[in-house]
Amino acid sequence: MGQFLQFTINGLMSGAIYALIAVGLVSVFKATRVVNFAHGYLIMFGAYFYFTFAVLVPQMPFAPEWLQSWRPEWMLAMRADLPMFSPMAAVLDWMANLPRILLGLAGALVCNALLGLLIERALMRPLMGQSVFAMIMLTVGLISILSGAAQLIWTSDAEFVPALAPNTPIRFEMFGANIFLFGADLANMAIALLIFLGIVAMVRYTKSGVAIRATAEDQSTAYSMGISVPTVFSRAWVLASTTGAIAGAILATRNGISPALGLFGFSVLAIVLMGGLDSYLGVFIAAMAVGVLEALTQWKLGGEWAGIVPYVAVLIVILIRPHGLLGSKEIERI
Template sequence: MSGDLLFFIEISLAGLGSGALLALTALAFVLIYKATRVVNLAVSEVLMLGGYLFFAFAAGLGLSAWVALPLSILGGGLLGGIVERGVIRPMLGENPISVFMVTVGLGSILVGMAELIWGAEPKSLPAFISTTPLFLGEAYVSRKIAVAFVVAGVTISVFLALFRFWRGGVALRATATDQAAAYSCGINVPGVFSVAWIVGCATAAGAGVLLGAIGGISTTMGVFGLSALVVVIVGGLDSILGALIGGLALGLIQSWASTYLGGEYTSVVTFGLLIVAMMIRPYGLFGTHEIERL
């Protein structure tokens, strides 16, 4: 195999790993939007908080990494439940822009709290993933990225199956389609909202731990969440499959752009893709095309 081809394969594998984390973060956006029609921009900061919670449990309290990991995920879910019950539910029926701005403010509060508690300097998480080299044929891939890819793939596959076959997944889909009809069928719509926020934020926190294991944690980790927002807009705000395919595709594109054009072009390509996608298919590649009669 030629050196150029091997190099291309290696950066593509790295891009797929990054794309898997984007897809996992995008899943958090989709779960919440699918049930409540709220675009929760604070998902980016919940991702950041997941990394810091792991740092607090593993480095601060000295807990085993395999104890700190589920505690961090539970912490993200607990935050999601508190926010949904105390902030979002009282605003149901309000202008969607108002609810969106509340999530923007929540994100800023989370960043400020993280800086007050842990400081603004980047930190490294205690190692819990092996650094032994991993080769696929002749191509090298970071074991951390490979683990992130597998975890994201399994998690998204589980959610796809749950939404298709599990009764709770059917209830969530029914609530997303028509809340009034869901009420009339005996579905606990507020309970569905709570579950969506808890699971969505727990997913984001888990993605934050994986991202922190690869590149460390900092209060600017929310920028990664903005790329995940691009994924859900391009793939479809209510599509789990769109989050998976869009995340992997964007991860590849960002990796290629960063390598062959330069890191400064990554954001240009990412948000340029967003603009083009919105112009061609504003409801996303796999999103529901809603038609309003005037």
């Protein structure tokens, strides 16, 4: 039972990150009816922007020393007597990096928002009124552009970035088993869930959210009711880019950074199809289910199966419910 709990929690932690990635896909689809195949690459750009502002900028000659490593006297004194990998040492090491982590996050949010806006204005908006299929194909083309551009700007070097939260180990015993958790992963899960819930609340309770939902229902009617549909499009892309920036930063802290991060978006695409392309709740359930299934499969069947079993489950759900768990059923009358 303890083992089951351990792997379920691990799965939920991965699931929360999947949900954060998926929220961008759903937002763009809800507003524009476009499945953004390039979302994984937007996330990759978010990760690289985080790397730029958290690692490269603090190393530049003009950057103040405290930006690279903030270690006031009291911190040095506290750190001096601590063993290398003690929980308090992990917290202090993280605090030393805090200025550049905050700069990294701020830089990633702003730059990715601008990138999302640029894509929407320069590439998607001119296609408004054309077939949605053309816009989807454009996102496929965008994959090559973003992937190539990232390699040109940052090269393909594998890089490492500071964690968003202190990676203190958390250990406790439950049902006779030792449970191991990483502080940074719990914090990542909390960040992902808070952002996810914030977006769902925004879509449900704010004026902008109502505009997104109205546009999702019927663009022409939304227009005629005075909603600026192009603005809704822009907001959706900015929302996807900023959530993608946070997701990218989290993924970079977990796995390091390289152009291969872009591929992550494809596995999340399957999760979004399982949950329903236009349902935040459905996608959340699917993300958590896939995260837990992956972890449990890894535990019981090994890594050879961990990449297969959850996606077989996705396939079965789609076969039974082609519009996903909670997605809207589209009925076409001929």
